[in-house]
Amino acid sequence: MRVSAGCVDGIECTSDEGVGIRVAVPGHGFGFAATREATKTGLELALARAVAIARALPASSPRAPWPAVSPARGHWASACKIDPFALSLDERLELLLKAEALMRGDPRIVRGVAESLAIRTVVAFASSDGAAFTQERTECGGGISAYAAADGESQLRSYPSGHGGSVALAGHEHLLALDLPAHAPRVAEEALALLSAAPCPAGRTTLVVGDEQLALQIHESIGHALELDRILLGEASYAGASWVSPTDVGTLRYGSPLLAISADATLPGGLGSFGWDDEGVAAQRTMLIEDGVLRATLSDRESAAAIGAASGGAARADGFARQPIVRMTNVSLEPGDAGTLEQLIADVPSGVYMETNRSWSIDDRRLHFQFGTEIGREIRDGKLGRLLRNPTYAGATPQFWNSLDAVASAPAWRLWGLLNCGKGEPGQYAHVSHGTPPARFRDVEVGVLR
Amino acid sequence: MNGEGELALAHRALAHLGGDQAQATVTHERSLFSRFARSTATQATVIDDTSVEMLCVLDGHTGAASTNQVDDEGLEDAARLARGAATAAARSGPGAYPGLPQPAPTTAHRGYDPATATLDAGAAGCALAAAFARCREAGLEAFGIWTAGEVTTAIASSTGVAVADGVTDASMTVIARDNGGRSGYATSTAVAAGTIDAAALAAAAVAKVTRDDPATLAPGEYTVVLDHAAVGTLLDFLGSLAFNGLAHTELRGALSGLIGARVAAPCINLADSTRVPGTLPRSFDAEGVPKRPLPLIQDGIAHAVVYDTRTAALARTSSTGHALAPGGSPDGPEPVNLVLAGGDAATLEELCAPIKRGLFVTRLWYVNTVEPRRALLTGMTRDGTFLIEDGAIGRPLHDVRFTDSALRILAATEQLTAAQRLVSDTDQYGRRFAKGVLCPALRAGAFRVSGGSA
Structure with a gap:
């Protein structure tokens, strides 16, 4: 979710699921096909496609044999103290709206952005080596940015990092710990100060x-x-x-x-x-x-x-x-x-x-x-x-x-x-x-x- | 391709959304990828997937959800998420989204090749074999990729938009490389896989690998000949830095305040157009707004930037049909079919002829923006950098780093080739989205080399 200029720029929810099949075809490279049809028919079709594309390619010399690994078994999950998907959208938006508002005021701040994301990935894996495991990863984070422009110059200042902020393998507690509102006024001030700052010397x-x-x-x-x-x-x-x-x-x-x-x-x-x-x-x-x-x-x-x-x-x-x-x-x-x-x-x-x-x-x-x-x-x-x-x-x-x-x-x-x-x-x-x-x-x- | 199935699915998804303002977008991709390295096939991937993007508009706010589960249960789940997102956003007060666009007639194009859409992996095998053979004859190894894809997009909205479009694209890249790491590059992208000549591509890549030891070029300003691939990369970056209507309106764009001013040499005529032969056309943008030709720089004078519905409202103008996502991307619109008009040079050699000492650049690599307001970029040359001496391409050079403004390079442009090529940077990270720049090679009197890689 992303907030700018006092408005919610947009909230996007994405959900995808499917199965990917990778095959090593002797004398050829790897073939890979994916399908969202997790049925016996769908999986067999994907397997056939993976084999077919590998076989269609020029033959190659034999691959080096893979050393054996212990078959992976069990379940693993990342730590997540506050489940972001259990929170209301309103609660998560409130934090962003508050942080973004604290960057506004000076007309030279042409855009303030506060954004956050949460991702949950659930994987089930099986291989012909005997592996069969599941794992669940939850990622959460966000950040703020202030764009300043005046007199033919434009500058960007962000917290805690550029390119969308700080994301960790964690729950909503990671976003809360960033305390975006507390840093918003400084971020805006620094963006403005950069407009007239000295160029970096060479x-x-x-x-x-x-x-x-x-x-x-x-x-x-x-x-x-x-x-x-x-x-x-x-x-x-x-x-x-x-x-x-x-x-x-x-x-x-x-x-x-x-x-x-x-x-x-x-x-x-x-x-x-x-x-x-x-x-x-x-x-x-x-x-x-x-x-x-x-x-x-x-x-x-x-x-x-x-x-x-x-x-x-x-x-x-x-x-x-x-x-x-x-x-x-x-x-x-x-x-x-x-x-x-x-x-x-x-x-x-x-x-x-x-x-x-x-x-x-x-x-x-x-x-x-x-x-x-x-x-x-x-x-x-x-x-x-x-x-x-x-x-x-x-x-x-x-x-x-x-x-x-x-x-x-x-x-x-x-x-x-x-x-x-x-x-x-x-x-x-x-x-x-x-x-x-x-x-x-x-x-x-x-x-x-x- | 007729897109009827995808359009029917879009209408079915729209029915789940309900409400006053809603849009459903269906994208179906079928594609093949065959990668190779050291003249061996390494990875091959088949993709066949459908995704549905649901957009709900409420009080100037958008809520979006996407899914690849296209049964009624999956669509209802996505619709519920989109409605919930829009409702939550609307509780923050009135939003800035002006509403979904009205339907408008779209134009047919030549961007779909039925033969390419058959996606025959055998064609990939033949292409790889031809490239391997040509490189082997030259004592070199082949690296690269062959890919082809068919993407069908359908949009249905509550305002009555009901459009479908199918496109195909195919491309092959060959890098020929010797044991010492000297390499040459050639690439080709087209609507039809049948027009890509793998052997010719490999031969072109091989021709750029010379046995001479590379020389080192000191930092400084040089006259440069940029081959098509290098020009395409520069223009692709300029597309987002100079013509993004959101950045432009917020005084962050490289052309902010410069519409009507001279920003490039008089020989520069740049447009966004899907109707010029050789492009990767599409009928409409991500909001269903029809694509129309739009001059951006005419005779070196900045003419226009591009808008989607959201940014057009900010700038109090109309959408130019450049939305990158349903409801518009939060980062603004961009041109995806740039066309730089060709000039009068018959060959690359003619471009090089007036140069006493300069450099020839086959392609640019890992380009990134240093200062967006000035369109200042940095990046490396790669796979074929040569010294130009006394009017001719001569010794190979170690790759160099450039740090320069794309607009400054266009302002210093002296001559362009008549021949244009499609330089594609097709997005394959999410759903396949074929796009490219149709451009000539050019000679520019100023190109700043800031470092090297000797």
């Missing part, structure tokens, strides 16, 4: 990155780069490949010794958490990078088998009508020992602080990136200074992560959810989370093409 400097923006940096330059199907060129035509090679595991220095990255599908609240992945492999926690050195990749059964390994449990499908592919779970930067955000900044004589993602772009090997954030602040003599508008920074993945020189401590670690991770053909959106505290990087290019 040059190389120390960059302190807020946790929400750093979550996307992890997503784009570490998470995607470590998907094994990309590394093996399986996604080269669309999502792209990776600058990492299969032989880099165990030796590649990905970043400074402060860099420790986990992939944890057991993390409470993470959108990448589950009981079993969509190939029936149990959720697991794996260190991808330790002390700055690459230790593992994200894999499904097929990509792992190709390098003689067991699946990393990262096969995920966007609903019943899409086949599982390698996706992130919850890929997170482990906390450091540098204290608070203020302590990170205190050690910076001159630099820039950036928070809340607005723009992102990275090449098809996940090597060269450029990000923009909603807001920046100058850092002078260890303190935050004037506001900066349209801040951007750019770099190359290994150089950037090797310039990491401080990671804030555990109390500053936050989990950020993303709903729009696109990959695959036909396209699939994965819901993933990234935990991270703020961190500091030296000698980074900022203010690209100012």
Whole structure:
């Protein structure tokens, strides 16, 4: 549901159900078909379609055999203290209307938006390996945004994050904890202030990155780069490949010794958490990078088998009508020992602080990136200074992560959810989370093409 | 395709909605996808699904629900949810939605090919085999996708709208790649799968893979030749940044305050049109409003932006038939059939001829908006970036990052090819929605390279 300009922009309720069938046809690739007809006839027709399309394609060399996995059995459900579907629409709307109203007043605020969502996914899975399980996931969250425009300039400010707000594997309690109304006046004030703020200066400097923006940096330059199907060129035509090679595991220095990255599908609240992945492999926690050195990749059964390994449990499908592919779970930067955000900044004589993602772009090997954030602040003599508008920074993945020189401590670690991770053909959106505290990087290019 | 079954279902769904103002939209997709990597078929997907979107309008508010359960029980559940949503929204006070549009005559189009609608997986197999063979001859591996789909849409509303439309689309992309990672790209999209020549596509991709070591281009401003795919991507982004009637009205659009002003070179004539041969046409938008040609930039002068019913009311004008969702998308309308008129250059070589030193870009990748008000974009080049020296395409370049305004590039455009191609960014994430930009290649005197990937 979404509210703007004092009105309900719209409330949408979507319900889909069906069955997806994936077959491995010897001598061919995978075939997949889905049907909403969950009858014996409907399922047999879908199975026939899946087999037929696989057989219609050119023959291929035999696949590497998949290592056996313990058959997944049982039921798993995510935590949900307040069931969002048990609440009235009025109750859920009231929160949004209140938050949106608190952003209005100045005519330069041309649009305030308050939005929330709740998703429940129920899966029943069975495979010819003997797996038979069910799981239920509830996701909930939201956010607010203020658009300001005047004198040929327009700016956007959001809370708690851009692109629709913060979503977690949780119930309505997550949305309540965000306390959107309390932040609404500040969001509007900052949007207005950005209209006349100084442009982000251009040059190389120390960059302190807020946790929400750093979550996307992890997503784009570490998470995607470590998907094994990309590394093996399986996604080269669309999502792209990776600058990492299969032989880099165990030796590649990905970043400074402060860099420790986990992939944890057991993390409470993470959108990448589950009981079993969509190939029936149990959720697991794996260190991808330790002390700055690459230790593992994200894999499904097929990509792992190709390098003689067991699946990393990262096969995920966007609903019943899409086949599982390698996706992130919850890929997170482990906390450091540098204290608070203020302590990170205190050690910076001159630099820039950036928070809340607005723009992102990275090449098809996940090597060269450029990000923009909603807001920046100058850092002078260890303190935050004037506001900066349209801040951007750019770099190359290994150089950037090797310039990491401080990671804030555990109390500053936050989990950020993303709903729009696109990959695959036909396209699939994965819901993933990234935990991270703020961190500091030296000698980074900022203010690209100012 | 006649859409009678889908229209009957839409009427059946509408009956469940009741009330004064309601719309039911039925979308039926049948499609095939065959992906390949390293000259091997990897994933194949068959989709055959129907969804029903119910829209209920109450006191200027909309409530929507969708389902793929099309029996009476499923439709009644969705109708109840849509009514409940509209009722809850209406309790917040009067809303801004002006009401569902009245029926208006639609125009037939040439966007449906019965042969493509048969969705023969054998055709995919033949296409992949042809691409594999051509790449193998060149010592390269083939990566890409072949896909074809048929989508039927029917809308019935309480105002009397009762329309149905069927479209087909097919596309194939081939990336030829050597062991060192050097790659070339070719793609083709059309209404009819039979017009896509897999061997020719693979040959075009192979031709962009050269054995020379790539050179590095320093950041700076260069004269550029953008091949069709690159132009299409820029225009697709411009579609949402410059012509969205909601952002425009709220002074957030790249053309806000600039209608009637020069925003591009005189050779730029951009329209949204489903009637030009080569587009992926459709008869009506998501509110059932007929599609009509709409000039957007004429001889470099900004002429118009696009509206749906909701944003047209805000701007005190009429819908131009660009609603993206029943009741209008909360993010506003966009053009989905952009057509950039061709110029007088017979070939890409003719575009390159006047350039002393510049670059040739096959395609752009991972483009995103940096500053929407200026249509400032950033992205990478990919799969065929070359140095132009002394009027000819020469050495390959490492891919570069550009950070530039799409409007600035159009303002610096000097010449366009006569030939246009359809550059498609068909949405396959939810329900298949074929769309594309019909455009020529162009030469622009200014293109800002902000970094590289050596």
